[in-house]
Amino acid sequence: MSRAFAVTGARIFDGQDWHEDRALLVDQGLVTGLLPPADLPEGLERKAAKGALLVPGFIDLQVNGGGGELFNDRPELDAIEAICAAHARFGTTALLVTLITDTPDVRTAAIAAAREARLAAVPGFLGLHLEGPHLSIARKGVHDPALIRPMQADDLDAHLACASFFDAVLATVAPENVTLEQVAALTRAGITVSLGHTDADYETIATYALAGARMVTHLFNAMSPLGSREPGTVGAALDLGTLHAGIIADGYHVDPVTMSIALRAKTGPGRIFIVTDAMSTIGSDLQGFTLNGRTVFRKDGRLTTADGTLAGADIDMLSSVRFAHRTLDLPLEEALRMASAYPADAIGVSARKGRLMPGLDADFLLLSEDLDMIATYIGGEPVFST
Structure with missing residues (x-):
């Protein structure tokens, strides 16, 4: 100390x-x-x-990798150390290492590695984000559809078992594959439930928010859009004040004009905050990697599979703050809050960080x-x- x-x-x-x-x-x-x-x-x-x-240091609630390491590929302590060190170079002082949809065995290994990181007090390690596998196949994005499935009792138990061990645990789920009762149980245990990779309509999202969900994962991406007759998940995220929403500020995942409109439209007290959704490329010279057996290519600030599907992001938090300030023309202090105070509020750690x-x-x-x-x-x- x-x-x-x-x-x-x-x-x-x-x-x-x-x-x-x-x-x-x-x-x-x-x-x-x-x-x-x-x-x-x-x-x-x-x-x-x-x-x-x-x-204030930046808080990133969605970090899949960095420093050449992808957490799904190596759910081990030294991989977490490398990821945290890589993102610290770009201003991230607290992050949730993120496991995207994978097998139960990989999830078990990821939770064990995260426990080691917590015990070792790895600088920058805040907790765990389990993004899937309980998502919607219709809005799967880059997640492997063969691994997406409903949440069972043993899945719920695995989540609940790690709830009190970490400073923060975040679970991204879709109403299509998680019940209201399961969301309520996760919330009671102190896990932050985020709705994402879902085709749910406005009313369904509102119902799940009442059950305890308090976030939406990477706004606009892999979710039902805002439509003229159905507000969808996007409309619910903007209209419901209880929901916070992460957004990827790289100019590829969401158009800058769309981002600006969303920021003006968001009902509080929930806020839109920055996440990177960063992959192993951050802090490295990697030109590609594999994810669930598929090759992901790095080019011109984008990460895509062969068919053009975005596969996470190739951006760090400091670059995201610059984008919010310079491209979206936000006051610097607001761009900084989106990377520090607002994610701290969303994950419930504002008494310590942000x-x-x-x-x-x-x-x-x-x-x-x-x-x-x-x-x-x-x-x-x-x-x-x-």
Whole structure:
């Protein structure tokens, strides 16, 4: 655990407001306050960051891989370590390592590896996201239809068994293959239920939200669209204030105009937040990989199978924030919130992460005025610097 220090000279965004001529105080891995530099205690270590932006670390709730590792291929501790380290280079200080639809044996191995990562306190590891296999074949996306199936009692038990072990567990399911009773049981256990890869109509999504579902997975992708006579899953995600929604901000998964319309239309208090849906390519020079036996090709910022189906994303969180700020013309502070405060709220960890308030984890970034990475800190410890 880090000793006490102060970061001076930076323009600080605490997740709500900007602060000029203030120093960020850190002790034992936590934020302890903001003070004018003249008021800092004598003898306190000072880290100079003149001209930098100091902002909350990014929280990514959908990370399939990174650093050349795909979690489905290697559900092991050292793969999780590599994934977290790769994404820390781009500002992610907390992530949910994500297992997409696979066999029960792979799921068992993934949960065991995630438990090891939790016990080892791997920097940046927040918890587990199980995306499938209880999805809709009609909206399967790149998920293997041969592995998609209804949730059975043993599947529910596997989810519930890991619920209390991690800081956060997220389950993406579709109403087509999960019952209302199962959603309620997951929710009672503290698991965040997200609806995705579904062809469900508005009323069905609303009913599942009442049962406890509180998120929608990668808005617009692999779900029933907003139509003139049927609002679909997209319409429900935007209209229901209890639902948060992740969105992939790479310009390929969702058109920028569509993203802007959605941001204006979203009913609160639920928010739209950024996810990467990143694959093994992040932080690597890989030009392709295999997923459930199919080759995925990397080209021009896209990951696709041979038939052109998008297979996750080739983007990191810092690039996503730049996209939201520069392409969508969002204020920088709102783009930053979409990558930090809003995902923390969605997953229920805002009492610890997502903002730089006294008592919260000292997960923060130093960025240049041009939004280039300078350094990443997790729990007050530097884990990457340029």
